[in-house]
Amino acid sequence: VQLVESGGGLVQPGGSLRLSCVVPGNYFEFYTLGWYRQAPGNQRELVADITNRGVTKYADSVKGRFTISKDNDKKTLELQMDSLQPEDTAVYYCNADSALLGGYWGQGTQVTVSS
Numbered sequence: 001v002q003l004v005e006s007g008g009g010l011v012q013p014g015g016s017l018r019l020s021c022v023v024p025g026n027y028f029e030f031y032t033l034g035w036y037r038q039a040p041g042n043q044r045e046l047v048a049d050i051t052n053r054g055v056t057k058y059a060d061s062v063k064g065r066f067t068i069s070k071d072n073d074k075k076t077l078e079l080q081m082d083s084l085q086p087e088d089t090a091v092y093y094c095n096a097d098s099a100l101l102g103g104y105w106g107q108g109t110q111v112t113v114s115s
Helices: none
Strands: 004-006 009-011 017-022 032-038 045-050 056-058 066-071 076-081 090-098 102-105 109-113
Touching: 004 090, 017 032, 017 090, 017 109, 032 066, 032 076, 045 066, 045 076, 056 066, 076 090
Parallel strands: 009 109
Antiparallel strands: 004 017, 017 076, 032 045, 032 090, 045 056, 066 076, 090 102, 090 109
């Protein structure tokens, strides 16, 4: 399963970006879907995820600023990022995970927050 992310780019502090991830195949609704990020020199960390039942979880650093959502019909995962700060700069990765189906990653999309 090849996940395909889009929507990264350069934005000024306080700005917004929306990331999208297409999850192909017939089992979209069975996955827990998540966004992770990795900044240079840091480990990859969870930003937010959403279970197959729609329960969401966020890292403390993004609560109130980021919103994760999914569309089962379009088989897409999205991350709305508002009030972006320089510390949000990282490569953002889409993840699909299931105990039965395995785990899959996208190739990553760069988000840079800078004036």
